[in-house]
Structures are given as structure tokens and as C-alpha cells.
Amino acid sequence: MPAGTFAASAWAPNVSYTQGDLVTYGGSTYKCLQSHTSLLGWEPPNAPALWSLQSPGGGGEEDTQPPSAPTNLTAPVKTDTSVSLSWTASTDNVGVSGYNIYKGSELAGTATGTSFTVTGLVPNTLYTFTVKAKDAAGNVSAASNAVTVTTNPSSGGGGGGEGKKLIVGYWHNFDNGSGFIKLRDVSTKFDVINVAFAEPVGGSTTGTIGFTPYNYTDAEFKADVAYLQSLGKKVVISIGGANGQVQLATPAARDNFVRSMTDIIEKYGFDGIDIDFEGHSLYLNPGDTDINNPTTPVIANLIAAIRTIKYHFGDQFILTMAPETFFVQVGYSYYGGNGNGVDNRAGAYLPVIHKLRDILSWLQVQHYNSGPVTALDNEYYNMGNADFHVAMADMVLQGFPVARNANNFFPALRQDQVLIGLPASVNAGNGYTSTSEVQKALDYLVTGKSFGGRYQLRNPSGYPGFKGLMTWSINWDAFNHFEFSNSHRSYLDSLQ
Structure with missing residues (x-):
């Protein structure tokens, strides 16, 4: 219109x-x-x-009669990640203004017509949908008949190339001594380029995010983004980083986040967002112990904001997360909401990942700058070697009881939703792992070919759908003569 x-x-x-x-x-x-x-x-x-x-009260109908319930709800088309719905229109004494579509009890979207496609679903999963009509006065009808649908089995992919093993790299929107690189000069070995970072404006609690290209005019930056996309690359805006604390503690901050991020994405033409919240951006209030029903505002508001952004841009919009091990795998041993002296940030990403897993393209946990972590075999593992990478990846590929509570279980992610994050060189961060050691870990993870290490995969045959590698960073890789991207690109291609 x-x-x-x-x-x-x-x-x-x-x-x-x-x-x-x-x-x-x-x-x-x-x-x-x-x-x-x-x-x-x-x-x-x-x-x-x-x-x-x-x-007030003067722009619409003065009665309070709700519309009739929609009827004949059906699901004529489905894929592995979407379901198309249609129904017979409701009637109202003044006029129907639209429809709310529900996935279970969760609002999945709205429509003004009598059809809607729910996207971002999990393959081979059972869903129940209903629809309610609404009028201009805010009256809502009873629910339609329920329709139950099982999505198709996975067709592979997960963003950035169907079935392809990915290399994701962070590109510095600054110069920290690693050297500045124009986007168009990024190595073609990278499939996804995460622009680092969009950061908060006016303090960590406003929710407003800003982004200004470094050493670029806006027009030049947009042109370089479009150039990479013309080569089949995906360009994603990463939010946060070590210096970009973001706390969405209020509905106003949540709405500012959605509004400002939507503007940034539309302005520069980004293909998606990467959530790289570190420091004290995420935490759990005392008593917030159930990953299925998080109540801490900074957690609940972030989940709502990301879902709104994803729905706005549609099914092809990429959503990734890059937490540190403390916010994910440490949740097997300790969970922040439990109190009792536990750091309230321990495992704090788990409810965010869990509540957004249906629209999550992939998770790329930072296997660096980490302390020792207890794995599923209840043994400690230190970063920088194949055992650590295998053990940490196995935790999200298998799932685990949060704080060892079997009634609070973090389910496994799909294989194509898992990458591991690595430093590109010894300059890039603690936990650098040599090329040979990384590929030794990948041989075991992907094919089940053991290198005789301490950690034993829960799935002995490996995870052939494992998605690939993330690195900090593109700039440090170039500084190190492209050792990371060249060697790992060749290796990953051999696994296709």
C-alpha cells in the first residue's frame, strides 16, 4: 500500500x-x-x-462485540522449516481488521488476509496452529479449529550455502594493529563476514544501537557489502563484542533495540545479525532457573527483540550467536539463576539459544579466552587442543542437564546449527590451536575417526552435518598470511 x-x-x-x-x-x-x-x-x-x-475512543466502533472465530483452518503447504496456513474469513458487526496466528500459545505473526506462512520452524517437528480474528476496537475472537502439522525432514543447509561447510570470520570495523582491510578485499575463502561491531549508543541500558563504518563513506561501505553479496557471500552485522555491553532491561530498551537494529540492517543491506553479547550483558536473576520459561528481563526482552527482527526480515535472514563457553557449556556445572554463590552469568545464554533455536541459523561458541570447562564425561578440559574442541562441541550436539538437573535439560542443536570458534593466529586471543590440531579434532567430530584423545564422543560415528568454523578474525588471518582460511578451506572442502 x-x-x-x-x-x-x-x-x-x-x-x-x-x-x-x-x-x-x-x-x-x-x-x-x-x-x-x-x-x-x-x-x-x-x-x-x-x-x-x-x-480516545472515537476512531473505531463503540460496541464491544468480538468477531466470529475463523473456520476451516488448514495447512495446504509445508517444508522442513515452514508451514503455510489458510482459513475462512471471520465476520464482525463493524469489520475485521486482521488475524493473530498462534504456534501453540506463542504468537507467530499477524495477517490482514486469510493466509499466512509460519517460518523458522525445526525440521521433522510437530506443531499446533490456531488463528484468532480481531477488530479495530481491539476485540479478539475465539480460536479457530486447531491444525497439527509435522514439518518435513531437514533438507540440509542452515544459511550461507546448502550443505556446505562454512568458514565465518569477523571483520574489524576498527584498526587494532592487525591492519585494516576493505570489505571487498576480504579473502574469498570466507563464506560469511561478520562486521564487528554495532555498539550501544548513550549507555548500555538504552537499547539503542549505532553503527558507523570505519574508514568508509556510507556509499562506499554499501557498495562493498553489495559486492561481497554478488560473490555469494553473506554479510552479517555483529552486535556487542567485548566493549559493547547491551542490557535490554526494560520494554523501552527492547523496542529501541528492535527499531535501531532494523534501521541499521535496512540502511546497509546486511543479510543477518550475530549476537555477541559479552561481559554483563546477560545475567540471570535469583530464582530464574527454568530455561524453558526465563523471567529475567534482559533475557526475556532479548528473546522477544530478536524474534521480532527475524520475523520482520523473513525466512532467509541469518541469525547467529557467538557466546563464550562460560555462558553455554559452563551451564552444565553451574547455572546463574540458582544462586548459592554462583556467578549469575553462568549459562545465561542457554535460555536465549533454547527459546530461539527454531529460528537460529547456527551457534558458534568461542573456544578461546576460556577457563577449564567440565565436559559430559565430568572431566575438565583446557583450551588450545583437539580434546577441548571435541568435548565442547559434543555438549551442544548432545544436549545436557542444566546444573546437572535432569528436569531442566538443554536439548541438542541440529548438526547444521553448530560451528566452533577459533583464534586465527597467536595474536588474536588465548587458546590458539595449530592447524593440525584443529583438523585432528574435526576428523573425529565429523567422521568419528578417533585421534586417541582423552575425550570420547557420545556419538562414536561423529556428526557429518557439522557446519564448520568461525574465526576471530579476518584481519588477524590476513596478518598471519592467511594460514587459517587457506588451510581450513581446503580441509573443509574435502569433507563435502
Whole structure:
């Protein structure tokens, strides 16, 4: 619908509104204050920076009758990660303004018509869907009939190339002594380039994120992003880093995060986002012990924000995370919400990963800058060798009881959702592992070919769908004469 043509129509998400447009919501009329594309969570009463109340109770219907329930809900088309739904329209005494689509009890999206495709689903998984109608006064109907669907088995892939083993690298949007590289000059051995970093503006708690290309004009940067994409590469914006603490402790911070990140992604044409929250960005409040139902605001708001961004950009949008081992594997031994003197950050990424696993492209835990970690065999392993990489990867490929509580289990990720993160050189961080040692670990992880180490895979035949490697960083790799990208690209290609 063209911008500027709204005459008190019902507010809806994913619509481009122009300053001065009028909408109705909850029986009231609102005027647009800033041009924007609407998102779930930005309803006029919740976004006073975007909408001004014009006539309370005067912009819509004055009765309170809800629409009739949608009928004949069916799922005519499904894939491994999506289900297309259709239904018979509801009726209302004034008019139906749209439909809410539910996956179980969770809102999966909204539609103005009588069809919707739910994306980001897990292959070979059972889902139940229902639909409810709504009118301009905010009245919501009873649920439609429920339809239960099992998605198709996985077709492989996971972002950045169907079935291909990936090399992901972080590109410095700064110069720390490793040398500055233009994006168009990044080694072609990398499949995915993570631009590091988008960082908070105005403090860690505002939720507003900013990004300014280093040593580039905006036009030059956009051109280089487009050039890499023309070569089949994916360019992702990474958020946070060691110096970029982000705490979404309030709904306002959550909404600022969604709004600012959406603007950055659309401005530069990024293919996705990478969540690289470190330090005290994530933590668990005392008593927040269930990874299925996290209650700590910085956790719950981050989950909601990422899901909103993902739904806005669609199924092809890449979502990755790069936590440290302390925030993931250490959760097998200690969990921050349990209290009793445990660091409240221990395992704090687990509920985020778990609640977003259906839309997660891959997890790339940093196997560096880590202390000793207890693995599934209840033995400690130190970084920098094949045993450590195999043991840490096996934990997310097998799943584990959080804080050893069998009733609070972190399920295994799909094989194609797992990469491991490594320093590109001895200059790049603690835990550098030689090329031969890395490939020894990969031989075991991918093919089950043991090198006779201490750690024994829970799955002796290995994980042939394992997705690949991440490195910090592209710049340190170039500084080290491309040892990482050249040697590991050849090795990974041999596994295809």
C-alpha cells in the first residue's frame, strides 16, 4: 500500500507509515509522528514516539462485540522449516481488521488476509496452529479449529550455502594493529563476514544501537557489502563484542533495540545479525532457573527483540550467536539463576539459544579466552587442543542437564546449527590451536575417526552435518598470511 494514503485505517504491523497518517487502534485514532515501518510491539499505545493519540475512543466502533472465530483452518503447504496456513474469513458487526496466528500459545505473526506462512520452524517437528480474528476496537475472537502439522525432514543447509561447510570470520570495523582491510578485499575463502561491531549508543541500558563504518563513506561501505553479496557471500552485522555491553532491561530498551537494529540492517543491506553479547550483558536473576520459561528481563526482552527482527526480515535472514563457553557449556556445572554463590552469568545464554533455536541459523561458541570447562564425561578440559574442541562441541550436539538437573535439560542443536570458534593466529586471543590440531579434532567430530584423545564422543560415528568454523578474525588471518582460511578451506572442502 503506498505511503501517505491512510485515512484512519486499522493499524497493522509491517506497513510503511508516513508522518501525518491516521490509524485506528483499540477504538481510538492515532496520528503518525515519524515515518517508519511498523513492527509487532510498536502498537500506537506502546510507541508514543511514533504515534499521537487524537481521539480516545472515537476512531473505531463503540460496541464491544468480538468477531466470529475463523473456520476451516488448514495447512495446504509445508517444508522442513515452514508451514503455510489458510482459513475462512471471520465476520464482525463493524469489520475485521486482521488475524493473530498462534504456534501453540506463542504468537507467530499477524495477517490482514486469510493466509499466512509460519517460518523458522525445526525440521521433522510437530506443531499446533490456531488463528484468532480481531477488530479495530481491539476485540479478539475465539480460536479457530486447531491444525497439527509435522514439518518435513531437514533438507540440509542452515544459511550461507546448502550443505556446505562454512568458514565465518569477523571483520574489524576498527584498526587494532592487525591492519585494516576493505570489505571487498576480504579473502574469498570466507563464506560469511561478520562486521564487528554495532555498539550501544548513550549507555548500555538504552537499547539503542549505532553503527558507523570505519574508514568508509556510507556509499562506499554499501557498495562493498553489495559486492561481497554478488560473490555469494553473506554479510552479517555483529552486535556487542567485548566493549559493547547491551542490557535490554526494560520494554523501552527492547523496542529501541528492535527499531535501531532494523534501521541499521535496512540502511546497509546486511543479510543477518550475530549476537555477541559479552561481559554483563546477560545475567540471570535469583530464582530464574527454568530455561524453558526465563523471567529475567534482559533475557526475556532479548528473546522477544530478536524474534521480532527475524520475523520482520523473513525466512532467509541469518541469525547467529557467538557466546563464550562460560555462558553455554559452563551451564552444565553451574547455572546463574540458582544462586548459592554462583556467578549469575553462568549459562545465561542457554535460555536465549533454547527459546530461539527454531529460528537460529547456527551457534558458534568461542573456544578461546576460556577457563577449564567440565565436559559430559565430568572431566575438565583446557583450551588450545583437539580434546577441548571435541568435548565442547559434543555438549551442544548432545544436549545436557542444566546444573546437572535432569528436569531442566538443554536439548541438542541440529548438526547444521553448530560451528566452533577459533583464534586465527597467536595474536588474536588465548587458546590458539595449530592447524593440525584443529583438523585432528574435526576428523573425529565429523567422521568419528578417533585421534586417541582423552575425550570420547557420545556419538562414536561423529556428526557429518557439522557446519564448520568461525574465526576471530579476518584481519588477524590476513596478518598471519592467511594460514587459517587457506588451510581450513581446503580441509573443509574435502569433507563435502
